[in-house]
Amino acid sequence: MSGEVVHNRIAVLRADRRVSRRELAEALGVHYQTVGYLERGEYAPSLYLALRIARYFDVPVESVFSLEEFPPLT
Template sequence: MLRAERGTSRRELAEALGVHYQTIGYLERGEYSPSLSLALQIAEYFDVPVEVVFSLRPFPRLGSEG
């Protein structure tokens, strides 16, 4: 969601983080859990706390009542 909001492509984010662009897709689909280092890099890239990007509990779907 952060990547889409900021208009960043998977390839751009991957290059900034030093990972393969497919890794970003795996992360977004929940098919891959990042290392702590990568999680912190992603949070730093978007200038948000790591909890905004990663959580142990699923995020509510957009538009759902909370």
């Protein structure tokens, strides 16, 4: 494993639920740019934020975040 990379499926979940970055950010109480940083892997969320994101999408946190790359969905 190279570095401390946290992979995520935030963009996939947002697209599936038709939620904009701004809408997600407002629901979480963060700046919309933070959502972009998270999606691009430029920022690893705190445990608190990761759990809130999982709760927002009503999925287990492991469905949103992983230390390994997620396999392609197709």
